[in-house]
Amino acid sequence: MKIKIGIEGFTIDSAHYTPSSPGNEQIHGHTYELTVEVQGNVDEKSGFVIDFDILREVIYNVVKEYDHKIIIPRKDISSVELKGPFSVLTKTIDHPFATVEYIGQDIAKEIYEKLEKKFNITLRISEGKDSYAVIEYP
Numbered sequence: 389m390k391i392k393i394g395i396e397g398f399t400i401d402s403a404h405y406t407p408s409s410p411g412n413e414q415i416h417g418h419t420y421e422l423t424v425e426v427q428g429n430v431d432e433k434s435g436f437v438i439d440f441d442i443l444r445e446v447i448y449n450v451v452k453e454y455d456h457k458i459i460i461p462r463k464d465i466s467s468v469e470l471k472g473p474f475s476v477l478t479k480t481i482d483h484p485f486a487t488v489e490y491i492g493q494d495i496a497k498e499i500y501e502k503l504e505k506k507f508n509i510t511l512r513i514s515e516g517k518d519s520y521a522v523i524e525y526p
């Protein structure tokens with residue numbers, strides 16, 4: 389039997405640019421909304437797949453690394469220069485573009501690894517009110 393449990397309602401506000409999409413190569417921001425499901429067996433000792441409180445904390449600790457940051461593909465990091473009367477915080481991803489598909493994949497992978505690779509992860513990440521990606525990891 390397959391059981392998935394999930395938590396919804398996480399949001400991150402991040403900036404990115406997508407040169408592969410004309411008009412979106414300009415740095416701009418989104419509020420990304422995330423829902424995370426984990427699939428596993430029910431632990432007979434606890435009755436849980438995983439305690440919601442533990443799962444919530446793991447997800448929070450992963451997604452906060454993307455919040456209020458500019459998400460930059462690693463290949464671009466040496467060519468990015470930003471300075472001014474503001475702070476510049478970046479999150480580097482190991483993908484060619486900082487698209488919602490790759491950002492979601494990065495987040496799903498980190499959650500999977502923080503949960504010691506015990507659960508399959510399904511992550512839904514919305515970029516704006518009508519566009520989203522669903523990532524199943526691994």
Ligand SMILES: [Zn+2]
Binds near residue numbers: 418
């Ligand atoms: Zn965008």
